Amino acid sequence: MSLNYRPIIGILAQENWEGDPHAQGSSYIQASFVKHLESAGARVVPIHINQTKEEYVKLFNSINGLSLPGGNVDMEKSQCARTTKIFYDLAIKANDASDYFPIIGTCQGFQQLTILTSNKNLLTPTDTKAVALPLIFSPGSHNSRMFKRFPKDIIQSLAEENMTPNFHALSLSLQNYNNNAKLKHFYRVLTTSSDGKTEFVSTMEAYCYPFYGVQWHPEKSPYEWIEKPAMKSHHRFPSQTEEEKALIYNYQPVFNGLKSIFMQNYYFE
Numbered sequence: 650m651s652l653n654y655r656p657i658i659g660i661l662a663q664e665n666w667e668g669d670p671h672a673q674g675s676s677y678i679q680a681s682f683v684k685h686l687e688s689a690g691a692r693v694v695p696i697h698i699n700q701t702k703e704e705y706v707k708l709f710n711s712i713n714g715l716s717l718p719g720g721n722v723d724m725e726k727s728q729c730a731r732t733t734k735i736f737y738d739l740a741i742k743a744n745d746a747s748d749y750f751p752i753i754g755t756c757q758g759f760q761q762l763t764i765l766t767s768n769k770n771l772l773t774p775t776d777t778k779a780v781a782l783p784l785i786f787s788p789g790s791h792n793s794r795m796f797k798r799f800p801k802d803i804i805q806s807l808a809e810e811n812m813t814p815n816f817h818a819l820s821l822s823l824q825n826y827n828n829n830a831k832l833k834h835f836y837r838v839l840t841t842s843s844d845g846k847t848e849f850v851s852t853m854e855a856y857c858y859p860f861y862g863v864q865w866h867p868e869k870s871p872y873e874w875i876e877k878p879a880m881k882s883h884h885r886f887p888s889q890t891e892e893e894k895a896l897i898y899n900y901q902p903v904f905n906g907l908k909s910i911f912m913q914n915y916y917f918e
Contacts, residue, residue, distance in 0.1 A: 658686050659696045659712040661736070661758075663720045663729035675699070676729075681872035682718045682755070688871070698728035702735055709739045714751040717758025719816065719866060724761050725770065733758075737765045744858050751859035756817050759853075759862035763821050767831045772819035776844040781811040782865070784840040784851060793839050795854050795861055813842065813851065813865035820849035820864060836862070 660683065662676040669677075676698050683693045694712055696705075715736050722729045736752075743750045754762040764770050784807045790796055791804060806812055823841050826832050840852040842864070851864045886892035893899075902913040 653713060656691045656713045657694055657711070658691045658714045658716055659694045659708065659736075660686070660716045660718060661696045661729060661732060662698055663718075663722045664698065664727055666721050679718055679720075679868075681868045682716060684872045685868035686716060696732065696736070698732050700732075705732065705735050706739065709736060709743075709750075714753070715740065717752065717754040717761055719756030719758065721757065724757065724764055730761065733761050734765060737762075740860070741858070749859060752861070754860075754862040755868070756864060756866060759864045760817075760819065760821070762860065762862050763832060763836075766835045767829050769829070771821055771825040771829060771832075773822050773825065773847065774818060775820040775822075775847050775849055777815040777817050777820060777842075777849075780815050780844070782813055782815055782842045782844075782851075783808055783811055784813060784842060784865075785848075786840050787838050790839040790852075793837065793854060794859075795839060795852065812870075813867075814869045815842070815865050816869075817864060820844075820847065823848045823850060826850050836860075 660678050662678050665672040665675060665677055678695055686693050691714075694708070696708065696715075717733060720729070724730050740750045740752055752762070754760075760772055763772070786796075786804070786808055791799075796804065821832075823838070826836075826838060834856075835858075836853040836855055838850050838853050840850075841848050842851040843849070849864065853862045854860065886895065897915065900915050900917070902915055904913055905911055
């Protein structure tokens with residue numbers, strides 16, 4: 650198989666969440682998902698909601714994979730759900746015709762994959778909002794497509810430490826997975842996690858398709874900022890307001906074209 654050294658991945662947008670004071674337009678994509686894909690060597694194309702199927706087919710034939718990010722929309726009735734199903738069906742058809750097209754679902758995206766495959770919403774409430782958990786590896790999962798290239802020390806840390814960030818109120822319980830023939834036939838469970846009461850599927854990959862799902866957030870640790878107590882320098886801005894005004898997030902990077910030595914620059918007066 651020849652390799653594509655210029656992969657372009659589509660990230661699905663979703664409706665703005667109600668009450669977002671910073672919302673602009675009608676939809677959004679989290680910047681952390683863009684950065685996460687870029688860090689792996691991909692470029693990103695946003696997949697807008699409320700477009701026609703013909704527009705989506707054209708875009709599908711122009712990109713090399715799909716990322717379904719986390720979020721908080723209706724996973725069966727929203728425009729985000731409609732768009733997801735169109736791309737899911739196109740990916741199934743393409744892969745059946747030996748046209749390789751991968752999908753990765755994170756958190757809500759993971760959940761959307763389970764609904765599309767089973768044609769049912771099998772999610773149940775769990776106590777997993779803003780909590781870090783270890784992964785419980787299934788037998789043989791170290792040799793899976795997803796994990797076989799992971800360094801052994803990383804696998805050990807994931808299994809022994811609270812390393813995976815979870816920000817979801819619903820999960821696919823291992824019991825519901827085992828009781829659904831469509832899911833069991835389609836996806837292999839690589840890891841589970843537990844909130845102390847319910848064991849739920851936390852990582853999976855399809856047997857016959859390049860489809861992957863993680864209920865946890867690999868993009869949050871490197872690209873979503875939280876207070877970190879282990880820093881040695883104690884310089885600080887006089888106030889939080891001055892700190893916020895000074896941060897780079899107040900400036901928009903400019904795309905310089907594919908032939909530029911730098912893909913994006915920040916420009917200042």
